[in-house]
Amino acid sequence: MNRRKIQILGSGCQKCRKLAEYATQAADELGLDWELEKITDPARIAGFGVMQTPALAVDGVVKLAGHLAGVAELKRLLG
Amino acid sequence: MQTVPSVPSSMQARLRASGPSLIAVAGAVLGLFVYERLPALAAALAAWLPFAPDSRAGAAIGFFLYEVPKVLLLLCAVVFVMGIVRSYCSPERTRALLAGRRGGLGNALAAALGVVTPFCSCSAVPLFIGFLGAGVPLGVTLSFLIAAPMVNEIALGLLFALFGWRIAALYLALGLTVALGAGWIIGRIGMEGSVEDWVRTCPATTAAAGLSGPVGWNAHLGAGSAAVRDIVGRVWPYLLAGIAVGAGIHGYVPTDFMAALMGREAWWSVPLAVALGVPMYSNAAGIVPVVEALLAKGAALGTALAFMMSVVALSLPELVILRKVLKPRLIAVFTGVVATGILLVGYVFNLVL
Structure with missing residues (x-):
């Protein structure tokens, strides 16, 4: 299976940290091979077309923006 | 044997569907x-x-x-x-509505959308870049960014609940006016050059696809x-702290003490309230109970509201965030124009009421 790049977009606020924590938990529960990248540079965040943080992208594709999601929803987005 | 859909389970499903x-x-x-x-x-x-x-x-x-x-x-x-x-609005929808709009109408629309579009100041920078990149003029973008914290939904709702619809409506109208006017002025004096260079060279972005808002009631x-x-x-x-401060004022500050300091007659009270309010930062939820207590002690409504608006709308953390995309000159103009607007609001309130 390909290694997935889980990208967390956000300035490093509390919600972004929570999102990273939940996303890695969801990836582990799915048994994915993953790596985590935290993107805090506003220019790069804007480059994703995202206007609200926290946001989640997988291999460059935005899956979630503007709010936090629970582990269950993240499993659906990552799976 | 035939399976008959059992009545209880379909009722359960309906009950679950209407749970919220x-x-x-x-x-x-x-x-x-x-x-x-x-x-x-x-x-x-x-x-x-x-x-x-x-x-x-x-x-x-x-x-x-x-x-x-x-x-x-x-x-x-x-x-x-x-x-x-x-949940019916999104920044993407707002951006599409505002793209390419110039002049006062664009500022007015931006200010109105700033009130209802979900917005968190930690998203101010990506939102700013996203708006400019899609062709929303600088002044219109700033009208949005001023209205969003200025006409705070918590402040609006609490004012409505505590002081009635007249004061809530005045707050809404004047907040929108300041956002509209400030964005319009900044748009007119042409400060596009005072946006940080890297923002202007950012490639135009399109909305991330595949994100859908909530569907169904x-x-x-x-x-x-x-x-x-x-x-x-x-x-x-913040709310508890605000109410505790309000309670202290309620119990220990003599009646009409505030009339001398923050009353209608003291012309210097509005600028003082704004000057005190800008460096302070609190949540709207924390400041409204303080305003309530100040009013009960004779503070003039315009002065109290000017204080509240400057605490909520202009804060150092917010300016630090905006500094990432705006050059110091534009930050100064932004602060000056918004503070002047709040000042005028304070005087207008004190004159009218």
Whole structure:
């Protein structure tokens, strides 16, 4: 299976940290091979077309923006 | 053997589907029931404490015990309704509406959308870049960015609940006017050159595809409950602190003391309130109870509102965030124009009311 790049977009606020924590938990529960990248540079965040943080992208594709999601929803987005 | 769809299970499914609506109705009924009995409940609770109700400490504690549940209940109701309204709006939709709009109409629309579009100041930078990149003019973008914190939904809702619709409507109208005017002025004097260079060279972006908002009435109700959990869960310490300060003012500051300091006659009180308010940062939820107590002690409404607006709309953390995309000159103009607008609002309120 390909290694997935889980990208967390956000300035490093509390919600972004929570999102990273939940996303890695969801990836582990799915048994994915993953790596985590935290993107805090506003220019790069804007480059994703995202206007609200926290946001989640997988291999460059935005899956979630503007709010936090629970582990269950993240499993659906990552799976 | 044939399988017959059993009645109980289909009823269960229907019950589950209408769960959020049922919970919302039950919450509203319970909240109303408690709200109506609050004065009696707070008085009964205060009677247990060893303070005479007419002493200073007694007055302060009585205020605190009554205000905390009252403001909390009102806040939940307001945030719930706003959460539902906001689940119909998104920054992407707002950006599409604003792209390419120039002139006063664009500023007015941006200010109005700033009130209802979900916005968190930690997203100010990506939002700013996203708006400019899609062709929203700088002045129009700034109208949006000023209106969003200035006409704060929590402040609006609490003003409505505590002081009535007239004051809430005045706050809304004047806040929108400041956002509209400030954005329009900055657009007119052509400050595009004062946006940080890297922002202007950012490639134009399109909205991330595949993100959909909530669908169906239950999803919108769910968005309302999520907003209550998120916002009330975040602001309650500010609210308690604000009510504690308000209680202190209520119990210990002599009546009409504020009339001399923040009254209508003291012309310098409005600039002073704004100058004090800008470096201060609090949540709207924390500042409204303070305003309530100040008004009861004779502060003029315009002065109190100017104080509140400058605390909520202009804050150092927000300016630090905006500094990433705006050059110092534009930051200074931005602060100056918004502060002047708030100043005018204060004077207008004091004159009219």
